[in-house]
């Protein structure tokens with residue numbers, strides 16, 4: 001999962017509260033184009049959490065944004081690509097700070113987003129691409145959609 005980002009279509013989003021919505025629309029459009037409707041619901045849940053986190057990271061760590069992806073802490077980027085039967089979803093933000101999987105108590109206000117990603121994705125992680133910032137990625141497979149449906 002490390003290395004230079006290959007050229008492929010991506011979505012650039014402003015650091016704005018409505019951006020998770022546009023990310024959800026984007027993954028739906030791309031997945032439907034690939035005839036992977038089976039992954040749409042899961043991918044929308046996951047991208048919503050990852051983009052929300054990316055936006056918070058950009059806002060929280062503006063000092064870390066120098067040399068950020070495409071040179072702007074005002075944006076985050078989303079892309080997807082196919083890897084066999086799986087789809088890899090990536091969200092690129094301007095912060096070098098890594099995400100931390102938490103174990104929230106019932107009365108904790110946050111810490112649930114990555115738990116959801118961890119539950120829905122077959123794998124996830126992050127890396128620091130050469131141009132700057134950080135990419136959080138996850139892989140989605142049809143089996144994860146079925147697993148989620150049986151857990152809900």
Ligand SMILES: Nc1ncnc2c1ncn2[C@@H]1O[C@H](COP(=O)(O)OP(=O)(O)OP(=O)(O)O)[C@@H](O)[C@H]1O
Nearest residue numbers: 053054057095097098099100110111112113114115
């Ligand atoms: N892209 C990111 N960059 C930097 N830190 C991150 C990023 N994503 C997550 N984190 C860190 O990991 C923690 C856990 O993320 P998680 O999404 O589980 O919880 P949250 O965003 O704090 O709350 P919630 O998602 O439940 O509203 C965050 O509090 C933050 O410290």
Ligand SMILES: [Mg+2]
Nearest residue numbers: 052053113114
């Ligand atoms: Mg979150």
